[in-house]
Amino acid sequence: MTLLFLRSRTSAGPAAHGPVGPAAAPVNVLVLTVAGAVTVANIYFPQPLLAALARSLGVSDRTAGLVATAAQLGYALGILLLVPLADTARLRRLTGTLLALTSVALLVAAAAPNVLTLLIATLALSTTTVLPQILTPVAAALAGPGLRGRVVGVIGLGLTLGSTLSRTVSGAVSDATGSWRAPYLVAAAATAGLLCVLPRALPERLGAPGGRRVPYGRMLAGLPGLLGAHRALRVSALVGACVFAAYSVFWAALVFHLAAPPLGYGPGAAGLFGLLTVPAALASAYAGPLTDRFGAGPVGRWALACVGLGLVLAALVPASPPALVVGAGLVVLGTSACQIANQARVLGLGRDVAARVNTVFMLATFGGGAFGSFTAAWLYGAYGWPETLLGAAGFTALGALAASRRRDPVPA
Template identity: 70%
Template sequence: MDPRTAAAPAPTAPPAPASPVRVNVPLLAVAGAVTVANLYFPQPLLAAVARGLDVSERTAGLIASAAQIGYALGILLLVPLADIVRLRRLTSVLLALTTAALLVAAAAPGVLTLTLATLALSTTTVLPQILTPVAAVLAGPGRQGRVVGLVGLGLTLGSTLSRTVSGAVTDASGSWRTAYLVAAAATAAVLCVLPRRLPERLGPPGRTSYAGLLAGLPGLLAAHRALRVSALLGACLFAAFSVFWAVLAFHLAAPPLGYGPGAAGLFGVLTLPAALLSASAGPLTDRYGPPRVSAAGLGLAGLGLAVAGLAPHSPVGLVVGANLLVVGVSSGQVAHQARIFAIGRAVAARVNTVFMLATFGGGAVGSLAGSWLYASHGWSAALLGAGTFVAVGGLVVVRSARRPVPSCVPDATREAGVIRPRIPQGES
């Protein structure tokens, strides 16, 4: 069987009926913000965790890597199910498991238990990557860029403000464990509201086995050059992003700055301008196309790292660098997802699975590389590592510009999950 079509419904299958559920963008954005926060709120706490559990900073850095690895596993193993199973049941189970894992982390007696609990909760907190294709499908033609951008804004706000909240909660309570309890309560609140507001299904009932879903993912990557380009760029950008945020708490805590977890968390509030500005990435992508917006995102991310590296002990310089990095990464992700959702509704969750798997795989590598580089050589070395990831992304952009991603032909293969590119004359 051709792996490109193994995970897709038969071409003769009837199209999915239109869902009677209207897209509730604010609810999806808030739910995405709360759940994605579970990945990022521990980052400002790493120095406090190292002190509280009596481990080295390098060992505490493994928690950030575990979060990215777990998220990548969840994207691979769980997000594809959204194409064929009942969404309400899937989201309820995932939210319940995430809440339980957060409670285990709050009570962790040692770093091993905390790392394993982080791995578990990040595996099940993949709801944002289910809500994004759901929003795009429900929005319909002509609104997908805008809706993806607004849901993406929620994710950006969740990832940035979660650091502020967790740092403030830790400073106020004197314990990093309180932040995990607050996160568990917020996730439980989403569980009580969100599932019943979703459509019963994203598409028709699946005829493919779970193994078939996973087996078809490489075929999607092989079939769609747009997906390959977006996956590479997403991995590079998020690797650079993760290097910065994984080591920022250590850098701020070290002399001559000497700040606590609250200062690291405050960067979430101070990067709000960048988070809000990233909402414009959707309309800009619709107007100018994904290639230009993703290239601009890489440029802004690289500029942000340069500013943070040139002014390592200036709070203003670090804030400016963080803002540039956030807006660059967020804008790039909106552009990349707009590119892949054009592939078709039948495989919306699965192409997002491939894209986000690459993105957070890059994030895991970035977190691990950043922790080791900082522990061995300091702040400048970590930022040079982040800049290397951005440079690789720049090479992908240049190569893509020389050979533009072909447009997709909206024929019967769309329902089969395979869009055959329109090949210009003379190109094979």
């Protein structure tokens, strides 16, 4: 219903065009969701491949873990430099350019002769694959207050499925071909395929056609001011950074834990964990309607409790695959639900700055993710699985402390 409503609302006639102008095309949330899933997968599909590429390129597990860190850093950099453009840029041209650049960088990564080239290519492709953080503000702004949480939940579900299932697909492709390079080629083909559909599904611009164009440099310089002006943005950014740091610690270390004795699993089994957590990803979509009804604060605190429970379970029975699957599912459910709740909160601060407040929020979130990936590589290499999960739990506790200091009014 949400998808049909938003599509009909933006194609019903002149009165529906409103802030996107008379030349805007209908916005199909389903297309945006699929596009977000495909592009966000480029950040996460290398994770099950880390042990295999470490052997292939002759580097240590810790060095291979820098690929995951580079992906998070590049994504954060792209959010900072590129996502603010969505407030004023021509969306169709912007998305087409980003898709083309990402496809080329994926091909370079597939052919990388050494880990340095792979790291540079990963940094480049993750910088340009920021479309999910452009598409979400577009859909949320068009949805309006009554459906904002639901729409963010639907697109958030796509992002969760994309990040989760990408591990399964890349692991399966790697096992079937015997090469860690093949998943990069598959990702390049999928990303390039979006060039045929995504630009046509977007409005020409997000802002009003007669609105004042803010210079690019001024937009970037004004981002700290947004953070200072909105307490909701500050709280959401801190909580998002903490929960995504915990998420990244868990998943970046899990592939090494599964490959080590006594489990001894390969990339395919590591990717299978993504498939087995799909029910949790699907359940996280309900965070959107719950946020519309109860507010972001209660939903976020419940989500953080899920993450903490998943980490505890994975630590208590580290050699039990079923327990690890359940723990991973709880981490996915909690992280995605927390993301949806906090993002819906900040996107309600005003459509004229929707892309920029999303930039601040997601920059903090993926900055936390990058720090989490780096922490995972260091903790696991130096100490092992239990201590790594303890570090993830520390991030979760910090997020819970920040969330407890924010009290949102319950929506009417």
